[in-house]
Amino acid sequence: MDLTIPREQGPVAIRLVRQRDARVLQQELLSNRSWLRPWEATSPDGPVSFDMRLGIRRLLQQYRDGNGVPFVMEYDGEVAGQLNVWGIARGSLASATIGYWVSERFAGRNVTPTSVAMATDICFTELRLHRMEICIRPENQASLRVVEKLGFRYEGLRRRYIHINGDWRDHYAFALVREEVPEGVLRRWLDGRAPADAASRPPEDQRSV
Template sequence: MQHGPVGLRLIRTRDARVLQRELLTNRSWLQPWEATIPGGVGGFDMRISIRRLLQQHRDGTGYPFVMEYDGEVAGQLNVWGIARGSLASATIGYWVSERFAGRNITPTAVALATDAAFQQFGLHRMEICIRPENRASLRVVQKLGFRYEGLRRRYIHIDGEWRDHYAFALTQEEVPGGVLARWVAGGAPQDAAAIPPHDALQS
């Protein structure tokens, strides 16, 4: 999948070295948003992580992608937690290297992945959950017109603690022409992701 300089492709085992390097180089940039395991030990092996992601892909429960910019690895995007049948839903998670920030890589990749989920993967609903403090990710859902669905308290273990998250979603019927095309044409509703006052948290 490609739009301009931004590409999205299935992760490969040989991506382990470059992804591990990007994660280590961007440690301070990414750590506040990284999922952790309660009581888990330190240490991380990208090769093992990729093998697990590819197994999920074979099992039909995930689509693990690498985000590229002008052919250079810029980060990862995972469509995970896929539920088939009557739910037909999934969640998107991602990270991008600091040196690529501000180039619209993440919103483009999220749009590409959501369009593929709706048009090729047979899914009906896509969700993104974001910490209230993560202003960069909040801008992604604002740009693409994801709809705010609510506050999930102490929802995901991030950077060593259970963290509140805002939930945003789109269904296939909301974007009949595609998420990317709607955004490029300037048709994404700018207030869809607005946080109501009763859910607004101090960042």
């Protein structure tokens, strides 16, 4: 894949992860353990490697294979977190999923919604994907605010969907398809035209988690 990146909006930028990012990303993960642990994917088969260098090599191989796009999120030139586009499917599905984490010291600066918007726009315009999905634990209020700001549409509750922090957890699913945002996700949000209630969850789904 040959994508037009990095992309930036104000102090926020996204770019492809590099092997030399391993040290600073591992430092951020270690210093944010209490902040990130409740939302981190785990394995039911036991502990997984915390070797960031190996992790980046795997992510870049997935990128070369066309299965994912691993981004670093930056704020004023500092590494603020990661955003991964994964599970890219071509053909009749033409979809992918977005996952991310941001360091606590950058929370509240619109790093994540800006990065998600830019990454989604890249996927729609350059990768020509049709649908982008984000799955979020019901307890993760910070991530829910991201999809609410950007107008991702609520699609339903997925029971015990992903192994997170040591157990199978329910997730809310949100998505956008390309024709919903002909002007782009970032432009729609910045212009104040993202639908305010698109990410609203029905009471029955909120009661049942």
